[in-house]
Amino acid sequence: xxxxxxxxxxxxxxxxxxxxxxxxxxxxxxxxxxxxxxxxxxxxxxxxxxxxxxxxxxxx
Numbered sequence: 001x002x003x004x005x006x007x008x009x010x011x012x013x014x015x016x017x018x019x020x021x022x023x024x025x026x027x028x029x030x031x032x033x034x035x036x037x038x039x040x041x042x043x044x045x046x047x048x049x050x051x052x053x054x055x056x057x058x059x060x
Contacts (some may be wrong), residue, residue, distance in 0.1 A: 005032075005057040010046045012036065018047070025049055029056025 009021065018034040025031050030052025037044045051057040 003054065005051040005054050007049050007051065007057055007060055008046065009049055012043065012045050012047060014043045014045055016043070021047070021049060025051070025060060028060045029053065 012021070016036070018036050021036065022031045022034045025034075028051075031049060032052055033050040034047065035049075036047035049060075051060060
């Protein structure tokens, strides 16, 4: 059982942006925050997403 609504997302296509990830996860539940990790302006292929609640995070 999850105790946090923050999720790690990995293996993200380097061309995918935070807005696209947010729209995808909104089909599961509310999304508060999406961060794609970057270095020198380029995606590193992973990030984090904060869902609105623990239940949404568990469904994701």
